Amino acid sequence: MRQLDESSLRLLLRLPVEQEIERRAKAALLESTRRDAYAIRAKCSTSLVEFIKLAWHVIEPDPNKRYVHGWHIDAICEHLEAITSGKLIDLGLENRLLINVPPGSMKSLILNVFWPAWEWGPAALPYYRYVCSSYNDELPLRDSRRFRKLVQSEWYQSLWPTKLTSEGQYRIENDKGGVRECCSFQSIIGKRGNRILIDDPHSTTTAESDVMRAETVRVFCEDVTNRLDDPRTTAIVVIMQRLHQGDVSGAILDRKMPYIHLRIPMEFEADEPCRTPLGWSDPRTRDGELFFPERFPRAVVERDKAVMLDYAVACQYQQRPSPRGGGYFKRHWFEIIEALPRNPVVRVRAYDLASSKPKRGEGSTSPFTVGLKLAAYADGLLVVEDVRREHLSPGEVEDLITNTASQDGHGVDIDLPQDPGQAGKAQIHYLVTALAGYTVYWSPESGSKEDRAKPAASQAKVGNLKLLKGPWNDKFLDEAALFPSGTFKDQIDALSRAYMRVVKEQRAGDGGVSGPRAISLNGEGDGREVRT
Numbered sequence: 268m269r270q271l272d273e274s275s276l277r278l279l280l281r282l283p284v285e286q287e288i289e290r291r292a293k294a295a296l297l298e299s300t301r302r303d304a305y306a307i308r309a310k311c312s313t314s315l316v317e318f319i320k321l322a323w324h325v326i327e328p329d330p331n332k333r334y335v336h337g338w339h340i341d342a343i344c345e346h347l348e349a350i351t352s353g354k355l356i357d358l359g360l361e362n363r364l365l366i367n368v369p370p371g372s373m374k375s376l377i378l379n380v381f382w383p384a385w386e387w388g389p390a391a392l393p394y395y396r397y398v399c400s401s402y403n404d405e406l407p408l409r410d411s412r413r414f415r416k417l418v419q420s421e422w423y424q425s426l427w428p429t430k431l432t433s434e435g436q437y438r439i440e441n442d443k444g445g446v447r448e449c450c451s452f453q454s455i456i457g458k459r460g461n462r463i464l465i466d467d468p469h470s471t472t473t474a475e476s477d478v479m480r481a482e483t484v485r486v487f488c489e490d491v492t493n494r495l496d497d498p499r500t501t502a503i504v505v506i507m508q509r510l511h512q513g514d515v516s517g518a519i520l521d522r523k524m525p526y527i528h529l530r531i532p533m534e535f536e537a538d539e540p541c542r543t544p545l546g547w548s549d550p551r552t553r554d555g556e557l558f559f560p561e562r563f564p565r566a567v568v569e570r571d572k573a574v575m576l577d578y579a580v581a582c583q584y585q586q587r588p589s590p591r592g593g594g595y596f597k598r599h600w601f602e603i604i605e606a607l608p609r610n611p612v613v614r615v616r617a618y619d620l621a622s623s624k625p626k627r628g629e630g631s632t633s634p635f636t637v638g639l640k641l642a643a644y645a646d647g648l649l650v651v652e653d654v655r656r657e658h659l660s661p662g663e664v665e666d667l668i669t670n671t672a673s674q675d676g677h678g679v680d681i682d683l684p685q686d687p688g689q690a691g692k693a694q695i696h697y698l699v700t701a702l703a704g705y706t707v708y709w710s711p712e713s714g715s716k717e718d719r720a721k722p723a724a725s726q727a728k729v730g731n732l733k734l735l736k737g738p739w740n741d742k743f744l745d746e747a748a749l750f751p752s753g754t755f756k757d758q759i760d761a762l763s764r765a766y767m768r769v770v771k772e773q774r775a776g777d778g779g780v781s782g783p784r785a786i787s788l789n790g791e792g793d794g795r796e797v798r799t
Contacts, residue, residue, distance in 0.1 A: 388427030407449030
């Protein structure tokens with residue numbers, strides 16, 4: 268038998284001792300937990316916050332990821348506890364809660380991991396069923412693993428013994444009838460529960476797509492309310508960062524659904540503090556005060572804001588769909604004047620055409636047909652003289668364009684967008700024929716709405732773009748202030764088109780072009796001009 272050297276022998280002798288020390292330490296910890304079990308149970312039974320603090324070490328065993336408390340956690344937990352205790356029902360309110368908070372606020376952990384584990388254990392509701400969803404599978408599955416880890420932990424089982432009878436990736440069940448299942452938001456049909464938990468139903472990508480955003484809102488409005496075990500008491504909680512005026516939060520607020528709204532912006536806005544029916548109000552007092560400086564100090568916030576667009580800051584940080592003073596456009600850039608200056612160089616009525624008239628009940632979010640008249644002057648001044656904005660059928664669109672041309676007179680050029688394909692060519696041919704005798708331009712749109720708006724926005728910023736006083740002013744300013752994250756972009760699209768036509772006309776004038784040019788209506792629609 269080979270002899271051991273002295274260092275190896277010492278290691279072998281020390282190993283059992285270290286193992287024994289570790290065993291005793293674990294035993295002491297368990298004994299301490301058992302001794303203190305009554306106190307821990309009592310503390311957690313009435314406080315979700317205390318449960319989170321004590322359970323944190325299970326979710327994050329890394330000592331470098333210690334729990335950091337913020338007052339916003341108290342606020343979120345207070346509102347979730349009001350659902351658990353039945354306080355909302357007692358106050359005559361619905362079990363509906365909308366929470367808008369910035370990223371990095373522990374929202375997913377609180378809603379999808381700690382709250383269900385707290386209700387199954389300390390709140391003595393092990394038979395509750397949860398449906399947890401997000402914009403894709405990845406986040407719900409991540410939180411499902413965290414939840415399972417917490418409920419199966421030695422710490423949790425020693426305090427609230429809970430036998431799991433099913434531990435699937437998407438579905439976890441216990442022996443008391445409790446279920447926690449997860450899915451993507453679009454797959455929520457067919458799921459039912461006592462709690463419908465919706466965590467970020469939109470991604471930053473899908474919220475920018477009108478089609479995908481509208482589909483998510485449709486699923487929320489039409490399908491989610493049918494997923495309730497008990498329509499009277501089942502809770503629906505939506506927790507998300509704002510991404511667009513027309514996102515799920517926007518649908519809840521615009522349609523005045525009976526949700527308590529807890530809004531916590533990154534920086535406090537003293538002129539718009541959040542207050543809820545529970546008597547809670549934002550505890551900050553100074554404008555610009557941060558919501559979680561322990562994790563997001565001023566230097567970090569300013570560093571991150573520096574690379575974000577204004578409307579992204581407004582949505583994701585401030586939890587409203589437009590910057591305080593506007594995104595691409597700010598309200599104070601637009602002076603409203605009482606009368607027009609004389610002798611404009613050119614006047615243009617540019618159109619943005621909706622593809623169809625909205626069906627009954629769709630008017631609140633359907634695009635408008637817009638005709639915007641813009642006058643340009645030799646000194647660089649631009650004045651929006653008039654805006655026509657209506658929901659119209661194709662036949663009504665023709666009537667609007669021809670009637671408006673008659674009212675504007677021959678001194679106003681007409682600029683029309685051409686849709687792609689044969690249908691677009693046919694429509695332009697029809698409209699230009701109907702406008703015989705007027706100066707008409709047509710061209711397809713190119714580039715994004717945002718890129719097309721930038722030139723007009725730069726003119727507004729330096730004070731060159733003014734509005735003639737009229738009943739349309741407020742709607743125009745509302746859309747401009749929300750652009751590009753607002754639901755409607757039709758007026759800004761028409762403005763962009765009108766401004767680019769003005770620029771082309773002024774350049775043509777500088778180049779010595781005299782008189783109108785006639786171009787055949789049989790053209791291919793490649794951006795060429797048509798005058799009749």
